[in-house]
Amino acid sequence: MNMRIETAAMDTLCANALRFLAIDAVEQAKSGHPGMPMGMAEIAVALWTRHVRHDPADPAWADRDRFVLSNGHGSMLLYGLLHLTGYDLPLDELKRFRQLHSKTPGHPEHGLTPGVETTTGPLGQGFANAVGMALAEKLLAREFNRPGCDIVDHRTWVFLGDGCLMEGLSHEAASFAGVQRLSKLIALWDDNRISIDGNVAGWFADDTPARFMAYGWNVVEAVDGHDVAAVDRAIRKALANAEKDAGPTLICCRTTIGRGSPVRAGTADVHGAPLGEDEVAATREELGWPHDPFEVPEEVRAAMDARAAGAERRAAWHTIFEAYRTAWPEAAAEFERRTAGRLPVGFQVLAHAILRGVDKDAATVATRKASQHAIARLARALPELLGGSADLTHSNLTDWPGCGAVRADQPGRHINWGVREFGMAAALNGIALHGGFLPFGATFLVFSDYARNAIRMSALLGQRVVYVMTHDSIGLGEDGPTHQPVEHLPSLRLIPGLDVWRPCDAVEAQAAWNAAVQRRGPALLALSRQNLPHQPRTIDQLEDIARGGYVLAETAGARPALVLIATGSEIALAVEARGLLQADGIPVRVVSMPCTAAFDRQDAAWRAAVLPPGVPRVAVEAAQPDFWWKYLAGAPRAAVVGIDRFGESAPASDLAALFGFTAERVADTARRLL
């Protein structure tokens, strides 16, 4: 009994320590979100002192539990936890909360702070990342564990708030986690009934437990989120469910936002602004916290320190792993390669060989089909390739012979994501962050809109995720303007760090895939529905594709009088227009520009060699034209053949004529510049 009381007292101290680190940091920064850390402090203590299996000394340990703060505005709670449990995040960094180049930015940023598993803030996405992580764990365990040797066996924990639950993304992620029965995923809901606009009763009246049960989740209801022991019991229930493989668990914790603040607790005022000097003092009084700002009692430090236990746990895992290595040396090596994100030895040579083979085939196919062939080839060399589509598998062409469908009880390498574009993309980020897989996902290019912020997050996270986006222009024909991307290609190119590829034939499609899987960062492939003819290339030109922009057709000896720049399906058009112009004695160069971002990374000499100053240029792309002026500004005269309005429903050939995607129009546009 005494011990229990002591434990309870210590829990309270720990929770208050987390509270005041958040209060003090927000106060010092004069901005930030104290309400959530103050409300979730006891939940954090229950989870992090009793259940999270991690080693602060090695944030990259492959079998660590993953923890995601989906309500990322409460970042100070996470920073407090990382600091107190022993990560390399000194108090000085907490004092520099939200300052330039500190390790404690306004929202948690993966890669910047040890122990931060993903970048959160855009609501709902952390939760969907966690679903991806839990799926990765399940698939990796299925693939690598051996009888008596579970080298993959960890849980994914996620904190989320009402905001995450209101987002549509939470539906996609939770529904998918349910059908895939991700039993080691445990979500803790900060049910404080307050969102930024106030008490949620007026805009959010869901019966959330019932909703999650409808997804096949276990739900632990009505937990007092300020009672560490109660939260602990709820987590134990969740873990028991996980043991029985009974589906993911949602723990519903009733809390008070800003708990401890005499005036602001339980109101939206405490969500996103400093308490202010007076209220901080009153909160210290209220909670009996005599300590100075940023002062943490030694007994709290001792109670929270996870380093010794973490080191022990990691050592135990290493013992198991070494036994595994002895018994299954190849699998162990492969596990280490995969979780480190290294490609197999010799992959680059293989990729080249594949590319040359595709060039020899000289096939005329749709680039979506070429992409499918590329996937099949790469999947043989890269067991980490994990594909899928948002319910358009046979349109996006993402499956391959023998891939197998990933199901709750069935191994495979192809995921039917359902009609959940955003959930898919955000989960792909989680899979990539987890490690062990090289994930790709697919939908129609126009529906990249649905997933857009998660694609942005792939780039911000710098994760290797490949997006297969097919039906990339009006060339899709009859489905009409709702399904015809117009602005998508140029607008995706504006996302920093995203490589957008639009291959013109099977060869460039393979080159795009080769580049995508070798890159540390996301790539998006925009692919045609319709067949595109093979373009002949020299060996040098084959190599040049990776540069993102290169001379595809040149008149021997003659300096070009005009440069035609094109991508994807418009390359064949440019080549045809070139024929018309050359028949008139006009020497024309065709530049293929499948990836402008890669082209921008080339040195100035390459770029000037491809796009010589002083020569008129015409860009041709069946998309919104404005983007191309970036590459036309250096020319004395220039024009774009593009589409500056929405598409229409009609057979593709009618649309090509309607929108002027004919060799004659391209040639005429060029002639007017000469």
Added chain:
Amino acid sequence: MNMRIETAAMDTLCANALRFLAIDAVEQAKSGHPGMPMGMAEIAVALWTRHVRHDPADPAWADRDRFVLSNGHGSMLLYGLLHLTGYDLPLDELKRFRQLHSKTPGHPEHGLTPGVETTTGPLGQGFANAVGMALAEKLLAREFNRPGCDIVDHRTWVFLGDGCLMEGLSHEAASFAGVQRLSKLIALWDDNRISIDGNVAGWFADDTPARFMAYGWNVVEAVDGHDVAAVDRAIRKALANAEKDAGPTLICCRTTIGRGSPVRAGTADVHGAPLGEDEVAATREELGWPHDPFEVPEEVRAAMDARAAGAERRAAWHTIFEAYRTAWPEAAAEFERRTAGRLPVGFQVLAHAILRGVDKDAATVATRKASQHAIARLARALPELLGGSADLTHSNLTDWPGCGAVRADQPGRHINWGVREFGMAAALNGIALHGGFLPFGATFLVFSDYARNAIRMSALLGQRVVYVMTHDSIGLGEDGPTHQPVEHLPSLRLIPGLDVWRPCDAVEAQAAWNAAVQRRGPALLALSRQNLPHQPRTIDQLEDIARGGYVLAETAGARPALVLIATGSEIALAVEARGLLQADGIPVRVVSMPCTAAFDRQDAAWRAAVLPPGVPRVAVEAAQPDFWWKYLAGAPRAAVVGIDRFGESAPASDLAALFGFTAERVADTARRLL
């Protein structure tokens, strides 16, 4: 009994007529989606022959029921219904399904086909549009109905499939409809357990009825969707619920996709491809349909024809409306004005007067605050203004004195949408389509990503929806890269038909609002978190703001040696840089370009006068720079001061220095061009 049998037989005939119109049209087009019309034919007959209150002769009748086909790929079902009930959609148009400039495009397009209430295809959005329509009906009824004179009293019907239900958007829309208790919204779910990838069991195992009950919906479960009488009974239950104002209703109809096709029924094969000649013949055999392609038996035409009943119903409504007009002439006139979408007489003069007043105030405020003042001013003149925010009311600044919060039981003009950006935007489209309101919605600019496809749909639909997007650059400071838009401004400008405004001060903010409310089409306002100084203007310059780009600062007499183009918060920077350059004797023009789309609509003379050829130009905008080359290509030398990477978490002033948004850097960039 005999009558009942006859009715059942006629229902079957009608359903098969709809089936074969779809089959034949898809066959003729050699593309399209026969599966859904074949599966929902009986549901359509039950609804359209017994319940939809409409008049095919007047598709714009204000009090008609609204019908939305959220699973828009089944467009032929809708075209068949519109044709058979008597809309101006002749058989010849059905024969031209999916052909260029027909009235029967691949997905239903509002404005092109009489009776099509919204453009659908992007899954989930039709459903969310319908939620907006039902909300508009409820609010309009609340505002205009008088005792005994319900001039607004119609239902909103929506068909939706598994695809819509998997989309996260369905969560946002259904949750919002539940909390707002939109009892006249009745959704019919085509529960065929098939999506494009096959049987949904592997990726969609939600208990959908339980899920919708968790949202506060009434759910009518387990209805045989091929039994017209059963569907009719379910609809009657829903209507009884509507009478009791007991919340929206979901009717769950078990169906077989492609019903009638001997080989393909119940499989994904029938979803999106023609049956093929043999299977069409087999289906005719199976269903006992002896008629030629596109042949409809006269008794079916007679049974489906809704013109006489529609004319009667509309006449009855007009009688009520005339009584209303007699009793409440002003309200009647206002109702007619509002539902026609006309602004009040004299509004333009008023808007000018407001603008001049704002100019006289010469206030230095954040443009989000200036927008709030503009909203307050316009709201007095425009009772149709209906605002809201996705849970950021006090950050986006969308409320105004006396606006009142819209609640299930409470009138108001400001909507707390909750954290549902996509749902909000798609519902705004529905509100605008319904008529009677001029809706606007708000979130942070970076989260325009979440709503992006609905913003695109506003443009495709040409609806007057205003998006208030605040915190428009790194100027928001500490919240960091997840919250700092970088690529959003330029990427939104690429959406055809969307006017993106980025005002530089309170005057331009008012001008942007004035333009937005007067436009037939959507506008998006990108607004600053931070204060921006007032820029002095002549009367002529005040007028020029509406042109989207104009000369803000010019050196009297001197031809400019350089043009600085800027928007929003960078105007003050450009003006400051101009001061530095002019101190060096360099005459500099500053062009303010708050709306490039409006500028593009000006004649060539205006554009050349603002951006004179032959003068070097520098564009300055705290966003991804590529877009600006469109306006720089005409200059002999040019540069952009922009941001080509993600932001960081720090105080705004630190970020301005880090990213080089200083007058010195702008001036230096300019000097290098001279």
